[in-house]
Amino acid sequence: xxxxxxxxxxxxxxxxxxxxxxxxxxxxxxxxxxxxxxxxxxxxxxxxxxxxxxxxxxxxxxxxxxxxxxxxxxxxxxxxxxxxxxxxxxxxxxxxxxxxxxxxxxxxxxxxxxxxxxxxxxxxxxxxxxxxxxxxxxxxxxxxxxxxxxxxxxxxxxxxxxxxxxxxxxxxxxxxxxxxxxxxxxxxxxxxxxx
Amino acid sequence: xxxxxxxxxxxxxxxxxxxxxxxxxxxxxxxxxxxxxxxxxxxxxxxxxxxxxxxxxxxxxxxxxxxxxxxxxxxxxxxxxxxxxxxxxxxxxxxxxxxxxxxxxxxxxxxxxxxxxxxxxxxxxxxxxxxxxxxxxxxxxxxxxxxxxxxxxxxxxxxxxxxxxxxxxxxxxxxxxxxxxxxxxxxxxxxxxxxxxx
Numbered sequence: 001x002x003x004x005x006x007x008x009x010x011x012x013x014x015x016x017x018x019x020x021x022x023x024x025x026x027x028x029x030x031x032x033x034x035x036x037x038x039x040x041x042x043x044x045x046x047x048x049x050x051x052x053x054x055x056x057x058x059x060x061x062x063x064x065x066x067x068x069x070x071x072x073x074x075x076x077x078x079x080x081x082x083x084x085x086x087x088x089x090x091x092x093x094x095x096x097x098x099x100x101x102x103x104x105x106x107x108x109x110x111x112x113x114x115x116x117x118x119x120x121x122x123x124x125x126x127x128x129x130x131x132x133x134x135x136x137x138x139x140x141x142x143x144x145x146x147x148x149x150x151x152x153x154x155x156x157x158x159x160x161x162x163x164x165x166x167x168x169x170x171x172x173x174x175x176x177x178x179x180x181x182x183x184x185x186x187x188x189x190x191x192x193x194x195x
Numbered sequence: 196x197x198x199x200x201x202x203x204x205x206x207x208x209x210x211x212x213x214x215x216x217x218x219x220x221x222x223x224x225x226x227x228x229x230x231x232x233x234x235x236x237x238x239x240x241x242x243x244x245x246x247x248x249x250x251x252x253x254x255x256x257x258x259x260x261x262x263x264x265x266x267x268x269x270x271x272x273x274x275x276x277x278x279x280x281x282x283x284x285x286x287x288x289x290x291x292x293x294x295x296x297x298x299x300x301x302x303x304x305x306x307x308x309x310x311x312x313x314x315x316x317x318x319x320x321x322x323x324x325x326x327x328x329x330x331x332x333x334x335x336x337x338x339x340x341x342x343x344x345x346x347x348x349x350x351x352x353x354x355x356x357x358x359x360x361x362x363x364x365x366x367x368x369x370x371x372x373x374x375x376x377x378x379x380x381x382x383x384x385x386x387x388x389x390x391x392x393x
Contacts, residue, residue, distance in 0.1 A: 024244035031240055035233050035287040044219045056236040060243060098219070105222045128217065135214075150211050151218045174211075181210035 013076035017069045027063050034080050035059065042084055044151055046094040047101070054091070058084045073161065078154065082162035085144050096136055103132040134184050138177055145170055146177040230288035230299040230306070231257055237287060258306060262332070265312035265319035266373050273298050273309055275372050279349035280334070280379075281342065282307075302334055322374030331368075331376045338389060339365050339381035346379075359383060 011019075013030060020026040038058055042051035061083050062076075069079060088095060106128040135143055141163070148154045148162060156174070160167045242248065266272040273296070276282045282300040290297040295311040313319045322328040336342045343357050346369050354376065355368035366380040 025241070027244060028237070028241060031237055032286045035237065036289065039229070039233060040220070052232050055232065056239055059236065059240050063240065063244060102217065102219045102222060105219075106217055131214065131217070146211070146214075150214045178210055181214065184210075 012074045014069070014071045014074055017066050017076060018071055020063075020066055024063065027059075027066065030062070030076055030080075031059055034077055037077065038080050038084050041081065041152055042088070045088045045098065045147065046091050047098040050091050050094045054084065054087045057087055061087075078158040078161035081148060081152065081154065081158075082164060085148070085162060088144075089140060092140075099132050099136055103128050130184055131181065134180055138180070141165075142173045142177045145173040149174055230285045233287045234285055234301075258304070261306050261308065262330070263308035263310060263317070263319060264375060265310055265317075265321055267312055267321050267323060268372070269296060269298070269309055269311050272372055273300065275349070275351075276300055276309070279346045279351045279369075279371075280377065281345060302336075305334065307332070328374055328376050331378050333378045333380070336379050336381055337385075339367065339379055339386070342379055343367050359386075 011029075013033070016026055016029045020030070035055065039051060039055050042054050042058075045051075046054065058080060062080055065083075069076065073079070135146070138146065144163060145159050148159045149156075154162065156167050156170045159170045159174075163170070264272075273284060277284055277300065280302070282302045285299040285301060285306075288299050297308065297310040300307050300309055310319070312321050312324065320329075340357065343353075346367075347353060351369040351371070353367060353369050355366070355378075357365065357367045359365050360380075363383045364380040365383055365386045366378060368376055368378045370376055
């Protein structure tokens with residue numbers, strides 16, 4: 001078992017990555033700090049089986065590109081999200097399957113059971129098939145930004161770092177996605193009134 | 196990051212809010228980390244970095260049986276168990292829920308899960324709460340004398356001094372901070388070999 005250098009424990013990610021350029025073993029600290037978060041992100045996006053595969057790829061790519069990490073950024077997390085997002089792009093089919101599975105789950109949850117979480121999703125669960133379709137239809141860049149924002153709770157600035165785009169572009173992508181979801185909700189509301 | 200969000204959109208009118216609640220792990224049981232996948236990928240990454248042969252993919256998997264221990268202060272327990280007994284935390288797998296954490300500690304091919312006491316779903320109590328332990332945890336170590344000295348130096352309460360047992364094991368026992376009893380042993384033939392080579 002390889003132990004990271006002990007003095008790395010308190011160092012910012014940027015320092016650790018800088019150290020890992022000469023001594024690759026330091027990179028273990030980056031893995032230890034972020035692998036769990038990256039793994040859960042991948043499970044959300046592409047499901048468990050593909051996530052297993054992409055977790056290792058994410059960190060191997062990160063290690064190979066560690067020299068290009070912007071050392072002015074204290075945290076490596078947005079950068080790792082970006083690498084993982086690029087890998088997700090190669091698995092659109094798994095992503096679609098995952099979204100549909102979550103859609104079915106939401107629909108089931110909204111019709112049975114009575115715990116609090118269910119109550120919270122009932123409303124959205126009813127129109128979930130339409131929401132799933134809308135998310136699946138979004139241009140990839142909008143979907144990536146939207147889900148980093150909604151599911152991973154990254155700030156616009158962090159999303160910009162992750163996707164390597166200006167913050168203004170993040171804002172416009174998320175606003176476009178937001179508009180589309182709102183139109184959908186309004187259309188659904190009108191249907192309900194009409195029937 | 197939150198002030199940006201609040202400035203731009205009132206949460207209740209934000210059409211992204213329903214989507215947030217539909218995050219996959221809001222619908223299913225909270226997606227726990229898989230410590231074995233995380234450990235396996237860590238080993239593979241480090242093998243690549245150090246140009247070592249990659250271990251077979253089955254190097255890490257969940258033992259069929261492994262315990263989960265509950266502590267009133269699980270952070271202190273993790274700190275103590277790693278320092279006094281030399282357990283290694285799979286830090287990449289730690290689930291930090293703010294108030295409480297769930298951690299996996301390994302030693303050799305063994306693993307224990309460490310969390311907060313849990314009275315609702317799993318009925319996991321700390322010996323400190325109920326006035327006694329309900330199990331003893333057995334650990335096979337490579338050098339039981341060195342292990343003992345480390346535990347003593349860390350202030351562990353030794354409940355059985357080092358001794359050679361009739362069944363062929365050199366052993367000692369110690370309690371952790373909340374009264375779980377840990378039994379550490381090394382086969383006597385290993386002790387002999389070790390001493391012979393000193």
